[in-house]
Amino acid sequence: MTEAAATVPWYDAAAVARATPMPALIAALRRAFASGGYRAPPRLAANMDGASLLVMPAWKRGERIGTKVVTVDPQVRPSIRSTYMLNDRASDRPIALIDGAALTRRRTAAASALAASRLARRDSAILLVIGTGALNAPIIEAYASTFALKRILVWGRDAAKAATAAAAGREQGYPAEAVATIAEGLAAADIVSAATLATTPLINGAMLRPGTHVDLIGAFRPDMCEADADSFAQARIFVDTREGALEEAGDLLQAIAAGAIATDAIEADLAALCSGAHRGRGDDREAITLFKSVGTAIEDLVTAELVAGTDAP
Secondary structure, X not given: OXXXXXXXXXXXXXXXXXXXXXXXXXXXXXXXXXXXXXXXXXXXXXXXXOEEEEEEEEEEOOOEEEXXXXXXXXXXXXXXXXXXXEEEOOXXXXXXXXXXXXXHHHHHHHHHHHHHHHHOOOOOOEEEEEOOOOOHHHHHHHHHOOOOOOEEEEEOOOHHHHHHHHHHHHHOOOOEEEOOOHHHHHHHOOEEEEOOOOOOOOEOHHHOOOOXXXXXXXOXXXXXXXXXXXXXXXXXXXXXXXXXXXXXXXXXXXXXHOOOOOHHHEEEEHHHHHHOOOOOOOOOOOOEEEEEOOOOHXXXXXXHHHHHOOOOO
């Protein structure tokens, strides 16, 4: 091992959480998407014997390069594992090695809350979280930092896990409770955030109330799906990046294939929302808005900069 490699600081999950309080992380992501100074090519995605292997590079002008290597395996826990390396672009020397799974959880939840700040009704008070995995807690934290939530509803396939996740939320001071069915949650929720590995729809568009904001985090492969085609057909659709969504967003691609929507149904991406090029929901209180994300390496790099203490945009 070289001397340079031996002295590269390692940031574990606890260090990542300390360095990325949600208000600061959401603000950093907003500035980055508005600035246009970050670039990320489509990620490399490969099927690895039933698991997914993802390689996600990004760079910021002439300053930094970041690369995340991720495995997603439904057969193991945690199902998402990864490592992030941040480099100085001029010298290519490593600046930091970071727990990529913790970084991914934080930036994913923050990006969803950022989108919701433009797309959900400002008076949204009830959040439904579908899924009890590792993203459950960061999603609750991110949305609670953005909206004055009065109730947080949690649903999972395993009712005991949903109860445990809700109890964990209450221990953190959030008004969390488990619900028995998704239909029960949809009947009450102003915002619905789904973070699962589902391959068949969990959200039925016929059950969505006017004014609801839907946040779809899972379905990052074409064969995955969290919401049915009707959910897309009746919603104003937004994405994190157009290129990524049209390559990988399973439920979006399936809605297009079914003829429920066309590709031009996508109104805007995060860059347009953050720069002001698109106004988001505006004063349309009755619309159903839908944000579909597959993740972008830009979010990883911005988060890594916060963790390593380098200059944010």
